[in-house]
Amino acid sequence: MDDDITQLISAADISGLATSDKQDDQTDILTTINASIDNIEIAVTNPANGYEFYAYEDTGTYVYIMSQNANDAWICKRMTSASGYMEYAKGSSDTATNWTNRATLTYNDYAHTF
Numbered sequence: 390m391d392d393d394i395t396q397l398i399s400a401a402d403i404s405g406l407a408t409s410d411k412q413d414d415q416t417d418i419l420t421t422i423n424a425s426i427d428n429i430e431i432a433v434t435n436p437a438n439g440y441e442f443y444a445y446e447d448t449g450t451y452v453y454i455m456s457q458n459a460n461d462a463w464i465c466k467r468m469t470s471a472s473g474y475m476e477y478a479k480g481s482s483d484t485a486t487n488w489t490n491r492a493t494l495t496y497n498d499y500a501h502t503f
Contacts, residue, residue, distance in 0.1 A: 440464055444488050453491050457484040467496050477502035 440456035443463065447453075452468045463484040467476045476496035480487055487494060496502075 443484055446491070451492075455484065455488050455491065463487055465491055465494055465496075467491070467494075475499070479503075 439458045440463075441458070443455040443457045445452075445454050447470070450470055452470060454466045454468075455463060456465075457463045460481075461484050462481045463479065465478045465487065467478070468474065469476075475498075477499060478487075478491075478494040478496045479502055
């Protein structure tokens with residue numbers, strides 16, 4: 390990303406008139422910088438980083454999706470089919486048992502779970 394910023398500064402050729410080519414070049418560089426920042430935010434703030442898909446079930450009322458990491462910690466997402474409302478439960482071990490008991494886990498919204 391530092392190289393992109395340096396490139397943007399050096400590409401800021403202020404001699405002569407503004408041209409669409411100069412504008413296109415700067416837009417491309419800014420888009421690249423923005424994409425880099427977005428990827429950094431996702432990597433830092435996503436609590437599901439390092440988790441892989443474990444199981445899925447659609448009961449008609451709820452859709453359950455369970456993920457686990459290499460240490461057997463798990464995250465279970467429960468979406469209410471009618472509204473799309475998403476709730477979460479998480480734990481630090483025993484993914485298989487918690488998948489079996491998914492209907493009785495304690496779910497909460499994202500902010501209260503993570």
